[in-house]
Amino acid sequence: MREPTVTNQPWHRHSLAQLTLVRFREFIREPEAIFWTFMFPIILAMGLGVAFRNKPADVVTVGVVRGTPAGDSLVARLAHAPGLRVDAMDDSGAARALRTSDVALVAVAAPSGVEYRYDDTRPEGRSARALIDDALQRAAGRVDPVKVSERKVQEKGSRYIDFVIPGLLGMNIMGGGIWGLGFSIVEARRRNLLKRLVSTPMRRHQYLMSFLLSRFFFLVLEIGVLLGCAALFFGVPVRGSVLQLVTVALLAALSFGGMGLLIASRARTMEGVSGLMNLVMMPMWVLSGVFFSSNNFPKVAQPFIQALPLTATINALRATMLQGAGWGAVAPSLAIIAAWLVVSFTIALRLFKWR
Amino acid sequence: MIFWRAVWIGLTGRRIRWCDEKWKSFAAPRTTGRIFVVLNAVKDLLSSQGAIMNSTPALRVEGLRKAYGDVVAVDGLDLTVGAGECFGLLGPNGAGKTTTIEICEGLTEPDSGIVEVLGRRWDSDEHALRERLGVQLQETQLSEKLTVDETVNLFRSFYSRGRDVNEVIDVVQLGEKRSARVGKLSGGQKQRLALACAIVGDPELLFLDEPTTGLDPQSRRQLWDLIIELRASGRSVVLTTHYMDEAEKLCDRVAIVDHGRVIALGSPRELIASLGAEHVVEFTTPDAPANSLDASTLGQLDGVTAAREKAGRWTLEVSELARAVPALLAALTARHLVLGELATHSATLEDVFVSLTGRQLRDA
Numbered sequence: 001m002r003e004p005t006v007t008n009q010p011w012h013r014h015s016l017a018q019l020t021l022v023r024f025r026e027f028i029r030e031p032e033a034i035f036w037t038f039m040f041p042i043i044l045a046m047g048l049g050v051a052f053r054n055k056p057a058d059v060v061t062v063g064v065v066r067g068t069p070a071g072d073s074l075v076a077r078l079a080h081a082p083g084l085r086v087d088a089m090d091d092s093g094a095a096r097a098l099r100t101s102d103v104a105l106v107a108v109a110a111p112s113g114v115e116y117r118y119d120d121t122r123p124e125g126r127s128a129r130a131l132i133d134d135a136l137q138r139a140a141g142r143v144d145p146v147k148v149s150e151r152k153v154q155e156k157g158s159r160y161i162d163f164v165i166p167g168l169l170g171m172n173i174m175g176g177g178i179w180g181l182g183f184s185i186v187e188a189r190r191r192n193l194l195k196r197l198v199s200t201p202m203r204r205h206q207y208l209m210s211f212l213l214s215r216f217f218f219l220v221l222e223i224g225v226l227l228g229c230a231a232l233f234f235g236v237p238v239r240g241s242v243l244q245l246v247t248v249a250l251l252a253a254l255s256f257g258g259m260g261l262l263i264a265s266r267a268r269t270m271e272g273v274s275g276l277m278n279l280v281m282m283p284m285w286v287l288s289g290v291f292f293s294s295n296n297f298p299k300v301a302q303p304f305i306q307a308l309p310l311t312a313t314i315n316a317l318r319a320t321m322l323q324g325a326g327w328g329a330v331a332p333s334l335a336i337i338a339a340w341l342v343v344s345f346t347i348a349l350r351l352f353k354w355r
Numbered sequence: 356m357i358f359w360r361a362v363w364i365g366l367t368g369r370r371i372r373w374c375d376e377k378w379k380s381f382a383a384p385r386t387t388g389r390i391f392v393v394l395n396a397v398k399d400l401l402s403s404q405g406a407i408m409n410s411t412p413a414l415r416v417e418g419l420r421k422a423y424g425d426v427v428a429v430d431g432l433d434l435t436v437g438a439g440e441c442f443g444l445l446g447p448n449g450a451g452k453t454t455t456i457e458i459c460e461g462l463t464e465p466d467s468g469i470v471e472v473l474g475r476r477w478d479s480d481e482h483a484l485r486e487r488l489g490v491q492l493q494e495t496q497l498s499e500k501l502t503v504d505e506t507v508n509l510f511r512s513f514y515s516r517g518r519d520v521n522e523v524i525d526v527v528q529l530g531e532k533r534s535a536r537v538g539k540l541s542g543g544q545k546q547r548l549a550l551a552c553a554i555v556g557d558p559e560l561l562f563l564d565e566p567t568t569g570l571d572p573q574s575r576r577q578l579w580d581l582i583i584e585l586r587a588s589g590r591s592v593v594l595t596t597h598y599m600d601e602a603e604k605l606c607d608r609v610a611i612v613d614h615g616r617v618i619a620l621g622s623p624r625e626l627i628a629s630l631g632a633e634h635v636v637e638f639t640t641p642d643a644p645a646n647s648l649d650a651s652t653l654g655q656l657d658g659v660t661a662a663r664e665k666a667g668r669w670t671l672e673v674s675e676l677a678r679a680v681p682a683l684l685a686a687l688t689a690r691h692l693v694l695g696e697l698a699t700h701s702a703t704l705e706d707v708f709v710s711l712t713g714r715q716l717r718d719a
Contacts, residue, residue: 014512015509015512015513017512018508018509018512019509019512021505022498022501022505022509025500025501025505026498026500026501029500030500191495191496191497192492192494192495192496193495193496193497193498195462195492195495196490196492196495196497196552197513198462199460199461199462199485199488199490199492200485200490200510200513200514200556201482201485201486201513201514201515201556202513355462355463
């Protein structure tokens with residue numbers, strides 16, 4: 001055997017650098033992980049953005065029974081009415097169209113004037129009634145006593161897509177922290193790799209640090225990609241400071257990383273840890289206001305809901321992005337996140353089983 | 356403290372367990388023994404203060420006990436492994452080998468007992484010790500997405516001093532697989548990679564837990580050659596195995612472990628010689644009525660030292676084959692018994708285990 005060459009340690013062989021590199025390599029060599037981390041939130045945002053887009057004011061279709069001179073004149077009078085499309089049809093056709101909601105209202109010329117046939121429990125029916133009545137009365141010479149003017153306002157930042165993007169970002173930060181740490185650590189324990197690592201002089205805190213460092217790196221990418229797409233396709237604004245946004249995200253990532261560590265501190269099987277993760281994350285998906293405001297839940301539950309780390313994260317992200325709130329406004333949320341961080345790390349490091 | 360305890364033990368003449376074999380053999384006469392005990396205590400004191408002598412044992416285990424619930428895995432086990440020695444723990448599955456080696460590796464807390472590795476204790480010197488040890492666990496699945504090169508580099512980064520990564524990869528003959536993913540390696544290649552990770556810190560003491568279990572014969576021989584080379588370069592090796600041929604081939608000394616205790620200790624040659632028989636004769640007598648042969652009669656045949664029967668198959672431990680076989684044939688003829696099978700082989704550690712426990716290593 002050759003005499004071993006004993007070498008000293010160049011900087012790139014530093015164990016923290018190596019451990020962090022391992023995290024990067026394991027992540028980028030797993031195509032599914034890339035999909036779930038980067039593509040899935042974008043696809044979800046697209047889907048929600050399209051489904052809940054603010055549509056232009058609809059044109060209401062009304063039916064007018066033709067065949068009588070009065071009916072035909074009614075069709076002529078309504079031809080240029082704003083917001084209405086007029087279909088001339090015979091009596092039985094009109095009844096059928098009303099039943100199948102092809103028209104919202106049927107107007108019939110009556111000896112004394114006009115008869116409206118519509119379902120007053122349907123919003124389209126009521127708005128058709130208002131529009132057609134306005135048009136007919138004005139055509140007959142009604143003059144409105146109050147002069148009105150209109151300005152149409154559709155502000156960016158108050159649409160559903162603006163609401164849901166910070167929610168998705170918060171959800172992604174939570175998933176990345178809890179899944180990212182939890183699964184990797186339990187997997188390493190299951191494969192006896194943790195035990196093998198602690199049989200070397202590896203500094204244990206460096207192993208845990210490597211997860212947080214790689215999370216930070218990928219988190220900045222995630223924020224960039226998600227907010228970039230949101231700005232590009234939907235014009236979702238970031239009104240507050242980017243530094244504040246990134247600080248909130250990093251603190252939250254650290255906090256959820258601590259929760260991931262806590263969940264993974266003892267579990268030996270993937271099934272066991274998945275169950276625990278769902279137990280922790282499911283309530284927050286529902287309660288913390290990802291897709292709809294957490295204020296929809298009863299008042300008694302509010303103190304609990306507001307204390308959840310995901311609620312605090314999403315509140316701080318929304319305030320920063322949509323209202324342009326400053327540090328003072330997000331401080332309470334940051335305090336809640338930091339409290340979770342301290343508590344989860346303290347318990348996790350105490351419970352953690354390396355062997 | 357250590358010093359005075361040692362002196363007291365020495366002067367009261369109590370048997371000492373923690374001096375080397377070499378000292379022990381000299382220590383037969385009572386007075387000389389005491390002098391050596393004192394010398395040994397001084398030596399220990401010096402080494403405990405950092406002046407580490409070559410004769411500090413690589414591993415010293417005394418009265419080790421570990422139970423998991425009701426199951427006693429290790430039951431009062433004593434061992435001393437000299438520096439530069441290749442020491443084997445041989446025993447059936449479940450004998451407590453892995454628990455013992457993991458306690459020595461500082462991965463499992465013993466219930467009681469003393470463990471000193473390279474003259475140091477785990478509770479006071481853990482980090483310094485880890486720098487000097489190489490460990491291969493019984494089953495570690497290294498990350499499958501990393502390459503061979505990346506894996507060895509990672510392990511190298513944990514040690515403040517160690518060997519060149521490329522060189523270590525060459526030593527374990529994975530040079531061609533340097534940039535292959537771990538997931539694509541064969542069982543033998545994975546095991547050699549695990550060995551590379553164990554030696555990349557240039558360890559003084561190497562713990563190998565069943566290094567060849569589950570490998571094909573060629574991969575086993577490849578690993579044996581590597582371990583023999585490591586041993587030749589002056590490293591101490593402690594390995595566990597349930598293959599007696601592995602222990603015979605690799606180990607200077609072997610402790611046969613059963614039910615958490617050492618039941619025999621010595622070089623493979625000594626252990627085999629302790630049978631008092633160099634050969635083993637096995638035979639069957641298919642048509643013999645029950646109890647037509649008994650162990651005490653057969654044991655007294657010329658050249659036979661012991662006889663056993665299990666499931667119709669007789670085993671004789673034989674000192675001289677040339678006298679024992681004619682004597683056996685004559686004894687069978689006298690009883691009008693017909694020989695079914697007859698086989699002989701040179702005695703092995705397997706026979707030692709069988710003679711000590713009445714069970715085979717494989718099915719124990």
